Amino acid sequence: MASVEPTSSYVRYRVIFVCMLMAVLLYLDRFCISFAEVFIKDELGLSDEQIGILLGSFFVSYALCQVPSGWFSDRFGARKMLTIYILMWSLFTAMTGLATGFIMLLIFRLGFGLSQAGAYPTSANIVSKWMPLTERGFASSMVTVGGRIGGALAPVLTAFLIILYVPMTESSDLKSGDIMNPHGLATTFLERVDEKQEFETKIYGGLTSESRNYLNAEALAAKADAAAEAATRAKIAAKDAATIAANASGENKVLAETQAKNAANAAESAVTEATAAADAAVEAKSLVASFTKAESSFLENLNPILQEQQLYDPADFEGLTLNQQAEQLLNVSPGELNVEQRSRLNRLLFEARYSAHVRKVQGKGWRKMMMTYGLVGILIAGIFWWVIRDYPRAHPACSEQELALIEHGRLESDKDHSKQIGGIPFKAIVKNQSLWLLSLSQFCTNVGWLFLVTWLPRFLDEEYQVPLEERGKMVTIALAVGWFGTLSGGKVTDWLMKRISLRWSRVLPIALSRFTAMAAYLVCLLDISPWTSVIMFSIVAFSTDFGSPAMWAFNQDIAGKHVGSVLGWGNMWGNLGAAVAPSLMIAVITVNTASGEEHHWDMAFVTCAIAFFIAGVASLFVDSSRKLVVDDEDGMLETA
Incomplete structure (x- = not known):
């Protein structure tokens, strides 16, 4: 390819830098909620299913608005629309x-997804107009x-801001509603008192008789609930056994009738136990004056203990992961x-002992964190408007030499910006086989990649009990490696x-990177350390991002003046994959047991590996030498 003389201006690099700055904000705002979701879940009382819907809902509107928002930028200009x-x-x-x-979060x-949909299609539009081939x-x-x-940056910066907005001077007292599971807390607490564990024994010694009655009542209520559930299961088993006995014959009928009788007796015994447990719970609650206010009285009793006493005993916290702030205070x-430091330390120790039952004191900072990111976005929008123009000839600082370099090798129709495009070229897009194959690859790629930015913090917490700050660093390292891949x-x-053909210069980076990511996820099935798993996740991030520039280049190669619409098409399918991924992960990893929900993370790794395999195979058949064919009725050019 022929070259042109060096340019006397480099406006195109300023333009690309501002687009890059916009993309930093794009992902900061997009994924800060993934790291804050544990605090949002606790404060608003959301279920895992609701969190999955929230994480996936963004990608639904984001995906469906890709093509329209890309077309808006093609039609009305990238500067204005972005x-x-x-x-x-x-x-x-x-x-x-x-x-x-x-409901408010969902809306x-x-x-948010609708608003962010146009970011990358519009950026691809800008790159296609501002950069040489x-x-x-x-x-x-x-x-x-x-x-x-x-x-x-999202995990570490989000964690920093959340903690920053809950300074030591802010009260660490437990408030009404901070105990999310009173039954579970009371049961575990009293068991540890019986075991003479130092932390609980010191607290129990400072509690009033009314607070002790409250804990006993909650523990008995928990036993009553468990007994009632056991009775229900026994009744179902008895009913099933009776049905089997009724349908049996011969020797099998005798055996089935015996089993049915035993099941009925077990059910009757379970019901009796449940009734006794419920009566005991009612009697215990009657010992607590105004039980509806008992939690508040308990907290009023507990908070001064957490402020004044030295409660830490290393033996009580062996095997538990402590918050970094707690480690510093120790x-x-x-x-x-x-007083503020002692109260914060004991609150953090209490949270470590009862992590599933107590709301996190540092979680109160998530609201101010969100508002901070929103204010930064206004600043970035102003910078973008100041630097960007829709095309090089509209920028006063762009020299003739730089214009010549940018336009070198382009078709004359691509240099002409006096006309506007018509409608979205749907007909041309759906007829292009390579676009469908690349769309499948993008769909599966996002299914596999999204684990890193949605469930990885939870995985590190549940599987390895990694503290908040270190967890943020681990996720940051894994994703930061993706920079080098890109x-x-x-x-x-x-x-x-x-050096090789246009087609294979696009295909090879995409396909090989997907197969590498697949292999990294398969390694995660082995019994590996937390940091070894971070290395594998880093390889996934590197490989995923390694193929992204080739995907963008493919869309710019075939799209002509419809880059926003075409890239939006592929992004739509990719983000439909991202929309499906959170709920899919919950479905494959969640197992309901007698003690509650458990997460089987190996199933997530298998699912992600399969997704990357399909993505790699589909990309092998993409051909960027076949241009988008737009006829006069589909995306025709109109005089501006």
Whole structure:
């Protein structure tokens, strides 16, 4: 390919940098909720299923609005539309911090997805107009790496802001509603008192008789609930046994009738036990004056104990993971701790002992964190409007030499910006086989990749009990490795284009990277350490991002003036995969047991590996040499 003289201006790099900055914000705002979801869940009383719906709802509106928002940018200009998109999603981010329940969160997440849908299609439009053909891979990788930087920063920056907005001077007292499972807390607490564990024994010694009665009543209520559930199961078993006996014959009938009789006796015994347990719970509650106010009285009794006493005993916390702030406070001599520090330390210790039953004190910072991200978005929108123009000839600082370099090798029709495009070229898009194959690859890629930004923090917490701050660092490291995948993938894509065919310069980076990600997930099935798993997740992030510049370049290669619509089409399918992924993961990893829900993470790794395998196979048959064919009735050009 012929070259042109060096340019006397480099406006195109400023344009790409601002697009990259926009992408940083895009992913910061998108994935901060994944790290804060444990606090949102606790405060608003949401279930895992509702969290899955919230995480997936964003991708539904995001996916369905990809093509329309990309077309808006093709038609009305990237500068205007992307500025509007940034302002809109920043508004929805800030409003998320004001949500009071599931429905409000769902509405805000749907609006957030709609607003962010145009970000990457519009950025691809800008890259196609501002960058020479030989620099498209690298420019696309810079925008994509901005997103990965945002995604990598989201866990650690979100954790930092959440903690920052709950300073030590803020009260660490337990308030009404902070005990999310009184039955479970009371049962475990009294069991540990009986076992003479130091932490609970010290607290119990400072409780009033009314507080002790409250704990006993809650524990008895828990036993009553468990007995009632056991009775229900026994009745069902007896009914099933009776049905089997009624349908049996001969020797089998005698055996079945015996089993049915035993089951009926067991059910009757279980009902008797349940009734006795319920009566005991009622009697215990009667010992607590005004039981509806008993929790408040208990907390009023408990909080001064947490403020004043030295409760830490290393033996009680062996095997438990402590919050980093708690570790820091434990390094201070007990005599040097002030009331606020002692209260925060004991609250964090209490949370560590009863992590499933007590709301996290640091979780109160998630609302201000959301509002902070929203305000930053307004600043980024202003910078974007100031730097960007829809095409190079509209920018006053772009020299003739730089214009010549940018336009070198383009079709004359691609240089002409005096006309506007017509409608969305749906007919041409659905007739292009390569677009369908790449869409399948993007769908499956997002199913596999989304685990890193949605469930990875939960996995590290449940499987390895990694503390909040270290958890944030681990997720950040895994995602940060993706930066290098994006940058190297862009360079390799441009390098391959100069040495092999256009088609294979796009296919090889996509296909090989998907098979590598598949292999990394399969390694996670082995018994490995937390940091070894982080290495595997880092390989997944690197491989996924390595193929992204080639995907962008493919869309720019075939789309002509319809880059926003075409890239939006592929992104739509990719993000439908992302919309499905959270609920799919819950379905494959969640197992209901007698003690509650358990998560089988191996099933998540198998699912992700299969998804990447399909993505790799589909991408092998993509051909970027077959251009989008737009006829006069489908996306025709109209005079502006």
